Amino acid sequence: MFKFTLKEADSSWKNKSGGITQTVSNESDGGILFRVKIAKEGTYNFVVTEVNDGQRDIVYDNREVRVVVTVYENEEGQLKVRDIQQQGDGVFTNKYRRIIIKTGDTTRLAIYAVALVGALTTLVVLVKKRKKKDS
16 A cells, blocks of 8 residues: 645645645555545646655655646535546556675576576587488
C-alpha cells in the first residue's frame, strides 16, 4: 500500500493557503480515491503527489499530477461534479531497488566462463565435422 496526498492549489498551481488537503492509501486495485467536501460551485485546482513514507528499497515516483474539478449547483441546490480533467495519465510508478552485495569472490564467474568457452569450442568442432561429412 502506498499513500497519496491531494492539495488544493491556486490558479498558478501553488498550494492554496487554507485549502483542502487530504492523504489516502491506494485501493486494493491500485486506484486512488479522494472524498472531499466542496462548499460552493466553481472550478477547483488540485495537485496529487505520492507520499514517501520510507518503505525499504522503494524508489518513489516524485511526479505531481494536476487535476481540475468543475462543480455546479443543480436545480435542487445540490453540488455536482460537472467535469474532472487531469494532466497526463495519472499513473504513479514506483521502482523496487534491488540491493546487490559484492563479496569480491569471482570464482563462480571464472568457472562459468571456462564452461562457456568449452561448450562453444565443442559446438564449432561439431559444425566443422558436419560440414566435412556433408561435402
